[in-house]
Amino acid sequence: MSPKRIDDKARTILRFAFTLFALNRKMIPMEQKKSPTDLKLI
Structure with a gap:
């Protein structure tokens, strides 16, 4: 496999x-959204 195909697959x-x-963040209730660990994932 060429590097470009691997790069496309990774992307x-x-x-x-x-x-x-992003979808999960929209569905997370507001209480959980405030947790600091949530912000570190960005």
């Missing part, structure tokens, strides 16, 4: 993970 996985993360 796709990162985008997918970030989308899931």
Whole structure:
């Protein structure tokens, strides 16, 4: 596999993970949103 294909695959996985993360943040209740560990993940 060429480095470019690996890079494209990694980018796709990162985008997918970030989308899931963003969706999860919107669904998190406000009480949990205030936790400091939540902010460190960004």
